[in-house]
Amino acid sequence: MDSTKYSLADFYDIEGLDMIERAKHFYEYHQDIHKRHHNQYRRISLSGSAPVIKVLDPYTEIEREMIYMASNDYLNLTRHPRIIEAGRQALEKYGAGAGSVPLLGGTLDIHVQLEKRVAAFKGCESAIIYTNGFGSNCGSIAALLRENDVAILDLLVHASIIDGCRGTHVEYFRHNNMNSLEKTLQKCKDKYRTKLVIVDGVYSMDGDISKLDEIVNIAHSYGAYVMVDEAHATGVIGKNGRGTPEHFNIEGKVDIVAGTFSKALGVVGGFVAAKKEIIEYLHYYSRSYMFSTAQTPQTAASLIEAMNVIEDEPILREKLWDNIYYFKKNLIDLGFNIGNSETAIFPVIIGNDVKVREICREMHEAGIYVNPVQYPAVSRKLSRIRMSLMYNHTRQHLDRVLNVLEYLGKKYEIINQSGNEEVEIA
Numbered sequence: 256m257d258s259t260k261y262s263l264a265d266f267y268d269i270e271g272l273d274m275i276e277r278a279k280h281f282y283e284y285h286q287d288i289h290k291r292h293h294n295q296y297r298r299i300s301l302s303g304s305a306p307v308i309k310v311l312d313p314y315t316e317i318e319r320e321m322i323y324m325a326s327n328d329y330l331n332l333t334r335h336p337r338i339i340e341a342g343r344q345a346l347e348k349y350g351a352g353a354g355s356v357p358l359l360g361g362t363l364d365i366h367v368q369l370e371k372r373v374a375a376f377k378g379c380e381s382a383i384i385y386t387n388g389f390g391s392n393c394g395s396i397a398a399l400l401r402e403n404d405v406a407i408l409d410l411l412v413h414a415s416i417i418d419g420c421r422g423t424h425v426e427y428f429r430h431n432n433m434n435s436l437e438k439t440l441q442k443c444k445d446k447y448r449t450k451l452v453i454v455d456g457v458y459s460m461d462g463d464i465s466k467l468d469e470i471v472n473i474a475h476s477y478g479a480y481v482m483v484d485e486a487h488a489t490g491v492i493g494k495n496g497r498g499t500p501e502h503f504n505i506e507g508k509v510d511i512v513a514g515t516f517s518k519a520l521g522v523v524g525g526f527v528a529a530k531k532e533i534i535e536y537l538h539y540y541s542r543s544y545m546f547s548t549a550q551t552p553q554t555a556a557s558l559i560e561a562m563n564v565i566e567d568e569p570i571l572r573e574k575l576w577d578n579i580y581y582f583k584k585n586l587i588d589l590g591f592n593i594g595n596s597e598t599a600i601f602p603v604i605i606g607n608d609v610k611v612r613e614i615c616r617e618m619h620e621a622g623i624y625v626n627p628v629q630y631p632a633v634s635r636k637l638s639r640i641r642m643s644l645m646y647n648h649t650r651q652h653l654d655r656v657l658n659v660l661e662y663l664g665k666k667y668e669i670i671n672q673s674g675n676e677e678v679e680i681a
């Protein structure tokens with residue numbers, strides 16, 4: 256099979272083939288991708304998250320160092336000594352696991368402390384915690400919206416939000432487009448009971464910030480509520496790293512603030528913060544909370560400390576932003592299309608899946624770990640390389656990435672050809 260002629264979408268369903276036959280076709284496709292060194296998924300890290308990581312190269316099976324441009328661990332809190340120590344102490348005090356689901360014996364005092372800490376950090380009355388961000392979005396939306404309700408979604412919201420809407424009506428508006436939002440609200444006005452507008456604070460594939468202040472005003476004027484997923488905003492934007500509502504100075508005005516603990520907070524888990532009545536309701540109706548064992552105690556303890564660190568050490572965020580400004584300016588000066596990126600996530604839009612695969616292969620060979628993002632994750636004309644920054648990437652790391660990108664950008668005719676100098680790739 257020639258994998259360059261296919262995408263993941265082609266194996267989603269295949270007429271007349273049962274699950275085993277379908278999986279066999281996909282397996283063939285996957286093997287061909289591997290043979291071409293086009294498979295940059297599930298590369299094995301031997302060292303954990305840091306600006307430079309050790310990777311077991313899937314093609315040579317040799318251990319090597321790579322500049323890691325694919326982490327959501329923006330503040331590198333995965334490695335912060337205070338956060339590690341807090342987890343270690345909780346592990347010793349409570350043991351390795353919580354022992355049960357939260358409603359039936361699994362709720363520890365450290366979980367309640369975390370709920371209170373998140374609510375305070377997000378400026379909300381109350382909060383519920385989940386074992387992952389996918390489950391917090393999916394499980395909370397499914398509990399809040401029923402058959403007679405509607406979710407009004409930005410076209411680029413995360414998959415966990417879309418999956419949470421399976422039991423309700425869904426309407427989409429054009430990405431961050433306020434006219435489109437208003438038209439959609441107008442259409443839904445007298446048709447549904449609860450209307451919930453759901454957006455991401457920072458978009459995970461584009462790095463742009465939602466116009467949350469305008470969205471809240473418009474939605475409320477139509478009697479709709481607003482939910483924001485703060486996955487990539489928490490710890491990164493807002494004066495104190497509290498996220499998009501803080502960035503727009505509208506804390507307390509967003510009806511539901513959700514997010515994950517797995518990005519800038521450097522651990523794992525998800526949360527929803529809102530009025531106490533909503534949170535109490537979710538304890539009893541959110542299936543991904545009720546029917547799933549509570550978070551490990553060391554996770555909860557590390558997360559409390561992660562929020563303390565974000566407040567105590569603004570220097571981490573300042574350094575991250577220095578890197579963001581530097582990298583962004585240089586990518587733009589080189590002539591790359593980085594869409595509307597405004598945060599630590601950088602798409603380099605190429606618009607050709609095969610070129611994306613080839614460039615990612617060459618970047619891998621050059622010791623730079625980036626992610627390909629192709630159809631169907633984005634439309635074909637927007638296929639891209641996705642990179643993200645950490646506060647402790649050095650100028651040398653970033654310059655090396657920029658040099659290699661410049662060389663490849665010219666080679667694959669993504670940017671202007673002039674002054675095409677050879678860069679040492681291997």
Ligand SMILES: Cc1ncc(COP(=O)(O)O)c(C=O)c1O
Binds near residue numbers: 389
């Ligand atoms: C915008 C967004 N929301 C939710 C999630 C899910 O979070 P988690 O990884 O904690 O399940 C992710 C990423 O993984 C994300 O990018």
